[in-house]
Amino acid sequence: MRPVELAREHGLSTQAVRNYEDAGILPSAERTAHDYRTYTPLHAQALRTFLALVPGHGHSAAAAILRAVNRGAVDEALRLVDESHGQLMDDRRTLRTVDTALRDLAPVPQERGDTFIGPLAGKLGLRPATLRKWEHAGLIQPRRDPHTGYRVYTATDVRDARLAHQLRRGGYRLEQIAPLIAQVRAAGGVGPLESTLRDWQARLTARGRALLAGAAELDVYLRARTP
Known part of the structure; x- marks a missing residue:
């Protein structure tokens, strides 16, 4: 497929797709005789995976995960995934501690x-x-x-x-x-902070769901890369 076809699925510009390839987020594309990039379903899955990882991991970590996968360092990619899950767990512990401390004072x-x-x-x-x-x-x-x-x-x-x-x-x-x-x-x-705690909990829940969605797409991409 052409860059525009890959970009159109996600509302991206063709330049954004090229930038992702240059950054190592997408595998290197084959070139035609006229030096045009051609992409495959594997590239499409790489892009879907990256965009699914960003909400839970952030842009920088998501890019690092894809770069690790694309150079064959799967263990490194999984370590980065684990770090994000560990950070989420730390944030959940922090929320519980703050919530308990505030409730003990009310x-x-x-x-x-x-x-x-x-x-x-x-x-x-x-x-x-x-x-x-x-x-x-x-x-x-x-x-x-x-x-x-x-x-x-x-x-x-x-x-x-x-x-x-x-x-x-x-x-x-x-x-x-x-x-x-x-x-x-x-x-x-402490009373007015109840809504803050609820918002905090909602953000953690959304991040947990985003990590799950990203993991599902990453698994598909890893399977697609397996010979």
């Missing part, structure tokens, strides 16, 4: 008055130095008593400290926790 406890660093550290089973470190990282923002200079923690500060404690126990670094705490603070609590 409803936000209503403390009676403000508290100080010693009592709060004792309540959480932490050292005061840990709370000071979290403050420096932006996880909590206690105010200072204008007369004594002591740190004063409100109910909101206690909530943020409890959330940070939950996530730290889940193995997350301070730089990973800080954006979530900031989002909770901006939302005015």
Whole structure:
């Protein structure tokens, strides 16, 4: 088939098809006596495979997978596939940890008055130095008593400290926790983040389905290349 015929099936330009071949995503095409490219059903399946892999793996990883297959490095291609599945699993664990941490804080406890660093550290089973470190990282923002200079923690500060404690126990670094705490603070609590968690879950589900669809096309392509 001609480049235009291969391109038309997917709404691509003929130049895009040539670029994919030049990038190693498609196998090298045969040339006519007049140096025109000619493509086969194998090229068509390679293109379908690449386009099916992109939604789950991303453009760069999908291209790397096809290049590995086309040079006969099937094990390398499968390793790249496994990496994407591993990343999805890591993202699912992160979502579960964040969801659990937020639910453990709902409803936000209503403390009676403000508290100080010693009592709060004792309540959480932490050292005061840990709370000071979290403050420096932006996880909590206690105010200072204008007369004594002591740190004063409100109910909101206690909530943020409890959330940070939950996530730290889940193995997350301070730089990973800080954006979530900031989002909770901006939302005015954990309740408004329910929709964010649902959207996050929906994106992970869509990515999982995309990985399955890509794997199906990749299997077809691998079979087609088997002598």
